[in-house]
Amino acid sequence: MPDGLPGGHPAVKEKTPVSAGREHLFLREEELRAAQDLLFFGYRDFTAGADAMLAEIGLGRAHHRVLHFVGRRPGLTVGELLAILDITKQSLGRVLTPLVEGGYVEQATGRADRRQRLLSLTEAGRALERRLFERQRETVIRAYREAGPAAVDGFRRVMQGLMAPATRGLVERVATGMAEPPGAGGMRGGGPGLPGGAARPPVGAAGRAPGATAAPAGALPGEHPGTRR
Known part of the structure; x- marks a missing residue:
């Protein structure tokens, strides 16, 4: 006679304490330390190729x-x-200045708010960023193919789980370019749009906000022309 519960319902054996214990083996300290190892070595090798390319140009x-x-x-x-x-x-x-002086990033003054500094890549900057992306793209593609679709979905869930809730929202806004809902507040700087200012203005074909004027040569990042000393 098959095992059953009172009332004729079949027993749900996978809910026994033994099974539950197995499901949580990954929460043991040694497994969590192993996860730290994986994060460290995975990130180290993921960035290694791009790091070498960047080191060649200082x-x-x-x-x-x-x-x-x-x-x-x-x-x-x-x-x-x-x-x-x-x-x-x-x-x-300290990071942005050499990129501007090296001709990889350009600054423009905002049309609606001249205190704003709008950043975009120059042609040289776009070419460099593309080379770096292609190098890391190969690494991600190889890992995704080896792991398979189910593992890729699990990886995304784990990475999202490592983030604070506010960071998850920031990732979504960076990916989609959507402004933060009015009244939702922000992180550093607050206000509607992405944290730190108003919603980003539309971008023209050349990668610069339409109507923006070029920032003075040598202007510091985020510095209003009238405040330079």
């Missing part, structure tokens, strides 16, 4: 982050970039 990983996000959203404001990178204005200045 740049590094921090510069790559700026190239990536400005390339993703031409016309990004300095305030928005500060919120994405979660660094101080001084730290961003």
